[in-house]
Amino acid sequence: MYNPSVRFPRRAFMLEVLPAGTTVLQSRQNRTPPPRGMLVLITPLSRQPIGTGSTRYGPQSCTLLRQEQLATQISLFGTGAADAAQTLLTLWRDAWSTTFFANLVAQQHGMPRLAPLYADNAECLPYVNAQQQYEPHWQLTLHSQLTFSITLPAATATAATVHSVAADRL
Incomplete structure (x- = not known):
């Protein structure tokens, strides 16, 4: 079963904290008319490595980890956009969002x-809509740390043979 939260955790966060009926979409979609009510658009801006990656070894696999800083632009349109922007800003800066x-x-x-x-x-x-009317439009950027990982099979030895050699023969 498809669960959009797996690919879009920021969308799941917004659907949890914004008023019921708020439409939250990934931006840059062609030929998509705006819905009625408040609209939130999520636009990924950048992914920057924070440091050198690391590798964790398991019994038969290795996992490569990379820490990245992810910047995401959030655009809010419609009645209630100002309050919704402040809600996102407040909660993103709070330990509640980490949990x-x-x-x-x-x-x-x-x-x-x-x-x-x-x-x-x-x-x-x-922001001026198609009917040439001004509408509320608020925008903020959320910054987060993303841990990206890839797990690969690792070569392992199933048996080893040890030979002893006297030091004076080397």
Whole structure:
């Protein structure tokens, strides 16, 4: 069964904390008319490595880990957008969001680990709809740490033969 939370943990967060009926979509979709009510668009901006990757070895596998900083732009449109932006900003900067993502990862197999870092302040931007009417439009950027991992099979030895050689013969 398809679960969008596995691929889009930030969307799951927003659906949890924003008012019921809020539409939350990945941005940059062509020919998609805006829905009625409040609309939230999620736009990935950048993924930057934080440090050198690491490798963990298991009995028959190795897992490569890479820490990245992920910046995501959140655009909110419609009535209630200002309050929704402040809700996201407040919760992203709180330990509640860290617990939310930890619980989400525990429930969903294969979901990357995501931890909130900080959020830029929300800004009110001009937006004119198709009917040439001004609508509320708020925007903020959420920054998070993403732990990306790849697990590969590792070569292992099933048996070893040890020979002793006297040191004076080397």
